[in-house]
Amino acid sequence: MGEEETKFSSFEILEGIKTHDRIILKYVYDTYFPQVHKYIENRKGCESDAWDVFQDVMGVIYDYSQKPDFKLSVPFPQFFFSLTRNVWFGLLRKWKVGVDLVYDELKYLPDDETEKLQETIYNQVINRLTHKYLSQLDERCIMLIKFSALGITTASIAKKLNYHSNRAVFNQRRKCIRKLIERIENDPDYKNLSDYERP
Secondary structure, three states: OOOOOOOOOHHHHHHHHHOOOHHHHHHHHHHHHHHHHHHHHOOOOOHHHHHHHHHHHHHHHHHHHOOOOOOOOOOHHHHHHHHHHHHHHHHHHHOHHHHHHHOOOOOOOOOOHHHHHHHHHHHHHHHHHHHHHHOOOOHHHHHHHHHHHOOOOHHHHHHHHOOOOHHHHHHHHHHHHHHHHHHHHHOHHHHOOOOOOOO
8 A cells, every 4th residue: 555656746646635636636536545445444444434534634635735844755655545544543542432332343352361351341331331322312323323334335325314425424424423422431331440441
C-alpha cells in the first residue's frame, strides 16, 4: 500500500486538493478509496468506516495544503497511507467500545488465564449494556446500526431508509453510535468496572 505509480505528481495532487480540483479529487477517490476500503476491511472494519477514514484523511491533507510552508517530504501515496493508518488507529481508540460491540470484532485473547477472565467479565457487561441501550435508541438509529453490522452497503442503506446521499448515512450512523457509546459509558455498571476488569 502506497507504492503505486501515480498519474499526477505529488505536488499536483496536493494543489488539486487545495483548490478542490474535480479531476484531481476524482482521481484520488478512484485510486485510493478502494485501497483504504480493503485496508479497513482487512482489519474488521466496514465500508462506512473506510469512508469515514478516507474523508478524515482528505480533510487532514486539505488542512496541510493550506499551510504556505508545507511541502511533502515523501511521495503522496506514502503520505496518504501513513495518515490512513494514523486515522484508523485513532478511531479505534476513540470508538473502542462501539467498534468492539457494534461490529462484534474478533477478540485475540491472551494466553494468560487471568487476562482472559478479565476480558470475559468486561465483554459480558458491555454486551448486556449494548443490547439494553441499543433498544432504547430511535428506530432509525437501530436500523442504521443493525444494517451496518450485517454488512449491508451504504448505498443500500440510503435507499432503504430514504437518505439523500451516502454521506448522510455515514453522518447519521456516526451520531447514533456516539449516542449509544455515551449511554453505555454513563451507565453505573460500566463505571463500576474496575481497572482490573477493563482490557
